[in-house]
Amino acid sequence: MKVDNESFEVGDRIEILKKQGDERVSYPSQVLDILGDNKYMISGPIQKGAIVSLYIGEVIEIAYIRENKGRYNFKAKVFNRDPKGVYTLNVEKIGKIKRIQQRNFYRFNINLPVKKSYKFMVGNKTKNIEEKCLTKDISGNGMKLMCNFRHSVGDRIECSFKLNDILIITDAEVIRVEDFTNSSDFECSIGVKFLDIEKENRESIVKFIFKKERILREKGMI
Incomplete structure (x- = not known):
């Protein structure tokens, strides 16, 4: 990733955080393409070989790490999905980037x-x-x-x-x-x-x- 905290590059590793009931479940993902300002194509979440369905209009969280700086996340909305072949999602950042302050407390x-x-x-x-x-x-x-x-x-x-x-x-x-x-x-x-x-x-x-x-x-x- 770039040294700033707001830009992605193709290939960057990220996490998709999806609400399931009262919990948030994390899935590994990757930035596949930059579609424009605040818009990205990312790999869709897979769990045990099965697609984890996300729907157009669904709001998720994107989390990522800046090495030696900390952990960040922001809210994003799914505006397109393609489950055929390589499962991909098009998402748009809709919330401010937040730094998770308690990095020293993460066990x-x-x-x-x-x-x-x-x-x-x-x-x-x-x-x-x-x-x-x-x-x-x-x-x-x-x-x-x-x-x-x-x-x-x-x-x-x-x-x-x-x-x-x-x-x-x-x-x-x-x-x-x-x-x-x-x-x-x-x-x-x-x-x-x-x-x-x-x-x-x-x-x-x-x-x-x-x-x-x-x-x-x-x-x-x-």
Whole structure:
């Protein structure tokens, strides 16, 4: 995609968000042609090999990601459809582009190895417990860790983990503790929020999430 937040190019990956009852369902799509100002031809949604019907006049949402910037969406109206051969839709943007502000809070489900260190005082001595954990999910603001040591809410820990070739070391605070009954390797999970994480490290996490999510979307897995 172009570096601005309002223009598409042919080949750009997007999402179609369609209301189904009280929920919004996401389908991967792609920009196939630029038809004019605010008008695009896009690939129609397919689920498990079957066409997901959208009708002329139906209002949908188009969502997309600007790498290192965030997630955006806008409302669009279907003004033409061709289900024969390659399923295509012609849509027109009818709403303002909105930036989804909570990109740091978006949690991405992934298992990453994390080294956790917990220092605390026993009498006059400092004790340090280190443990190898796995993330259950991660965001720019924190993560859920599967572990065995039972923490208390408010415990401060140090977490170190790698994202590709980037080593991230940050302090974190335990904000939630839950029993973990569906794993033979871990006894509990803890939700932690990062404390004073460097801006570059936070951006590395967000960029990592966007990249992984884009790969899954291109494979049609989300």
